[in-house]
Amino acid sequence: MSTTRLMLLGVVRIFQPAYGYQLRRELLSWNVQQWANINPGSVYTGLRTLAKHGFLEELEEGEGHKPGRTSYRLTADGETEYFSLLRHALWTVDGFQPGQMQAALSFLWSLGRDEVIAALESRIVQLEQHEKAAPFNERQIENDPGTPTHVVEMLRISAARDRGELEWTRGFRDRVRAGAYAFAGEPQDWIPSPEAAEQWRSLPPA
Structure with a gap:
């Protein structure tokens, strides 16, 4: 799963039509270079690549033959790819790719609340299975004299x-x-009831 592809499609989807500079500036404000391994200089290349593969449409602005700024918006295939990548990142646990879930968090609002809860339940089951298997896997590796320490x-x-x-x-x-947060299908100005807000604010971390 390409975290970079999800981030670029997701941020275009928010601002479309959007310019490369605008998208780069927005992603930098999310500090993606630190947790998503996105090089700020590669944003423009990534946008052009997505357009080449039919996931983005390039919109040229300008008068006559004078080149203008290029803006981007999702195609129908780009919309499908966005949701496919988002759901993969949300439903799949990969301990060696922690940035996947952080990328999914950036766009969870575009999914329904029930789906998000179901996906989180699935992640809990997967993580519990990993937790049970970890001691056994560690012993196996430690007992193999040929296993490098790293x-x-x-x-x-x-x-x-x-x-x-x-x-x-x-x-x-x-x-x-x-009732925390707002998800797809809920009013843009949605706020939880005072009772629900108090309940989720008072919940312990886990």
């Missing part, structure tokens, strides 16, 4: 991330269940 530590850091994400996911699921 591989052992890679397994340990992945298991630690899974444990932390499991705790967060349980808490996030409970907050969404209790």
Whole structure:
């Protein structure tokens, strides 16, 4: 799953039609270079590549033969690809690609609340399975004299991330269940009832 592709399609979808400079500036404000491994200088190249593959439409502006700024908007295929990538990132746990879920978080509002809750439930099950398997996998690797030490530590850091994400996911699921945030199909000015708002604000982290 391409986190970069999801981020570019998602941010175009928010602002379309949008200019490359506008999109680059927006992504930088999200600090994507730190957690999504997106090089700010590659944003323009990424946009052109998505347009080449039919996921974005390039809109040229300008008078006569004078070149103008190029803006972008999603094509029908781009819309399909966006939701496919978003759902893959949300429903699939990959301990070696933590940026996938962070990318999904940027656009969860475009999915319905029920789907988000179901996906979080699925992630909890996957993470619980990882947690149960981690000690066995670690012992197997440690007992193999041919295993490089850095591989052992890679397994340990992945298991630690899974444990932390499991705790967060349980808490996030409970907050969404209790009425936190707004999702697709809910009014743009949606706010939870005072009772629901108090409930999710008072929930423990997990």
